[in-house]
Amino acid sequence: MPLFISHSEDTASRKLDGEMLVASFRTSTLFSLNEMATFIWELADGQTPLDEIVDRICREYDVDRETALQDATDLADKLARNGILERSESAFPTQKGGTSA
Amino acid sequence: MTLAGTPIERIVIEIGRTAVLLRTSDHKLAKMLLDRYNGFVTPAENVAAEFEIESHDGGPISSEQEVSVRWKNDQWIIERGDFRVRWSPRRRAGTIRQAASPFATDSALRIVHSLVLASEGGFLLHAASAIRNGRAFLFAGASGAGKTTISSLAPSDVVLLSDEISYIRREGNTYRAYGTPFTGELGRNGENVSAPVEKLFFLVQASSNGEACVGRSEAVGKLLKNILFFSIETSLIERMFKTAVDFASCVPAKNLLFSPEPAIWNLIA
Numbered sequence: 549m550p551l552f553i554s555h556s557e558d559t560a561s562r563k564l565d566g567e568m569l570v571a572s573f574r575t576s577t578l579f580s581l582n583e584m585a586t587f588i589w590e591l592a593d594g595q596t597p598l599d600e601i602v603d604r605i606c607r608e609y610d611v612d613r614e615t616a617l618q619d620a621t622d623l624a625d626k627l628a629r630n631g632i633l634e635r636s637e638s639a640f641p642t643q644k645g646g647t648s649a
Numbered sequence: 650m651t652l653a654g655t656p657i658e659r660i661v662i663e664i665g666r667t668a669v670l671l672r673t674s675d676h677k678l679a680k681m682l683l684d685r686y687n688g689f690v691t692p693a694e695n696v697a698a699e700f701e702i703e704s705h706d707g708g709p710i711s712s713e714q715e716v717s718v719r720w721k722n723d724q725w726i727i728e729r730g731d732f733r734v735r736w737s738p739r740r741r742a743g744t745i746r747q748a749a750s751p752f753a754t755d756s757a758l759r760i761v762h763s764l765v766l767a768s769e770g771g772f773l774l775h776a777a778s779a780i781r782n783g784r785a786f787l788f789a790g791a792s793g794a795g796k797t798t799i800s801s802l803a804p805s806d807v808v809l810l811s812d813e814i815s816y817i818r819r820e821g822n823t824y825r826a827y828g829t830p831f832t833g834e835l836g837r838n839g840e841n842v843s844a845p846v847e848k849l850f851f852l853v854q855a856s857s858n859g860e861a862c863v864g865r866s867e868a869v870g871k872l873l874k875n876i877l878f879f880s881i882e883t884s885l886i887e888r889m890f891k892t893a894v895d896f897a898s899c900v901p902a903k904n905l906l907f908s909p910e911p912a913i914w915n916l917i918a
Contacts, residue, residue: 558883560887560890560891562890562891562894564865564866564869564894564897564898565864565865565866567866569869569894571873571886571887571890573883573887578869578870580866580870
């Protein structure tokens, strides 16, 4: 079953010094994502399956696919628990998700 | 209660290049406002907003205990127990119904300025600020962090802009700090001057003086905690987040470890 991920609507994100800062307006919390998490966040457009994101991680970084998939899945779970990422087994409607610049 | 038919006093208060006209027939309140905003009252005609003040000596104006800022029917409604503001930015006009005290006016003006600044990429910051050698330094921190203390320790070559609330305006790719009449325990209006912002310090009380680096991402988080912002409108909150990132991208930030002694100012230059 494919998995799609998308920024939650009540978030905004900006990249600073290679790190993605994600503000949650719902919880008034600021998250700072590391390089790998930033890479995944930038591809979390609701249209790209997580499997494809993992393929791109493997091409970009020196990491085996099994590890990359586990890390990406764990990260998606964690960000979803914090309310800044949403997961779905089908693609999200376009235009969904928080803003980034 | 104001009296119909009495002459109207006009007072223009200009802070951070934003002039606000206040009109009231309460002469006692007008005199208190002239004293309160000494140094910031101008004859400017071109104002960003004008308000009719209706003052009351009686009970609460609003049932809201905390500040409430809402956008409704093309106007801001700002209220707390001792005041209620209705302000249409499009018409640049509004009303302030308030207790007959300059404190209520002060709170209303802070919020109005925070909203004006938010739309222009600026902000009010819980920070003391001062100019030295033509550059502005900001000292941010919550109540008790030492904003008034560091202000009171400033040597004579330092021009104080505020010991409590700093006024930051974006100018191109730089930021400029302006003096404000928004005072803390020092109880003295800042000088009505401005300078480009050189550095942002987060105050940390310590047993000795020194500086410690703050990463830009960390600076954004600390900055957001100190920005005065009252609206719950998502679009404005989002804008404030972007403003904080932009500011942290171009103004260096450090922790300033300080003990309450004048030597702390040796680090500020």
